[in-house]
Amino acid sequence: MSEGTMQRAADRDQHDRRDQRERRARGLRRALVSAAAVPVMLVAAGCSSSDSGSEDKAADSGTKTSASPSDSPSPTVQAAVYKSLPEPCKVLSKKSLEDLVPQAKSGKKGSSDDASTRASCSWSSLDNNGVKGSQFRWLNVSLLRFESDVTRGSGDKLAQDYYETQLGDAKSVSGAKNIKSEPVAGVGDEATAVRYDLKKKEGSFKQETVVARVENVVVTLDYNGAGLAGEKTPSADTLNKLAQKAVKEVVAAVAKENDGGAAGTPSGTPSKSASQSPSKQASSSPSKSASNKS
Incomplete structure (x- = not known):
């Protein structure tokens, strides 16, 4: 193999390696972007779940409050007829x-x-x-x-x-x-x-x-x-x-x-x-x- 052929093969190999590195770098950047987006989604989901739980609790509390019976009335007894005695x-x-x-x-x-x-x-x-x-x-x-x-x-x-x-x-x-x-x-x-x-x-x-x-x-x-x-x-x-x-x-x-x-x-x-x-x-x-x- 001539020197020129070997040089072209080396250049192609180097070019291929550079392409592979660029592809890996692009893949890594996409992975990092995706990874960064996950916590945001989790936080958003957590907030939504928390808000939903609070609403459920409030709804339950409201239901229980409205359903709870009022205080029982004070007991009563028939009034006594005579209130005094004669001399x-x-x-x-x-x-x-x-x-x-x-x-x-x-x-x-x-x-x-x-x-x-x-x-x-x-x-x-x-x-x-x-x-x-x-x-x-x-x-x-x-x-x-x-x-x-x-x-x-x-x-x-x-x-x-x-x-x-x-x-x-x-x-x-x-x-x-x-x-x-x-x-x-x-x-x-x-x-x-x-x-x-x-x-x-x-x-x-x-x-x-x-x-x-x-x-x-x-x-x-x-x-x-x-x-x-x-x-x-x-x-x-x-x-x-x-x-x-x-x-x-x-x-x-x-x-x-x-x-x-x-x-x-x-x-x-x-x-x-x-x-x-x-x-x-x-x-x-x-x-x-x-x-x-x-």
Whole structure:
């Protein structure tokens, strides 16, 4: 091969190598451009995905907010009808007191931390007939009013529960004999009279307890009598009639005090007095009263 031929072959080879380098350089530049474009696309795609997620979350949040139920309404309870109590020592007329406790000078008002929910008054009568003995009478009227309370219930329901409790207590007095009970018609919403005999060292007592409920107020009337120092024991029927007549008068006084029963508003907190039971005077007072007077 001549020198000229070898030179032309070398030039062609060099030219081919240069072309290959240029092609590789162009390919590398395209690859670099493509590689640079990828992050931009990824960033754009990421932003689009992020925006889409935010929109989805916002949509979900909006859906949940609109679908969530409103706050539950506050619990309510039926309002108590009676909002006050009458003056306990004035619930009976002068004529009634003369029939029940003829020798009583005045009533003794019971203590109470809230007179609008708890009140009581008692009377004692001793008709001394000298050597023939004495006739003793004792009368007590207790009134308890219940407020409606969202946690405990309506005043009517609370009064009804207490009414049942009072009847149970009247029928379970220690030492009581010949216990009888009967409904009393025409008195409030419900009323029951309980009678029994009670033997004490002072004599034989006839006890009458009448429990009545009118709306959210419970009236408990205790009435007893005894013949002392040789006097004859009073008639249980007579005492029963007087007690039933008296409790009707007391219930009427409660309604009158409240103008016939104007509805009041429920109270969130029951009165301390209303949540407590009055003292059980019926079972203990006959003996104490008689011993104090005889």
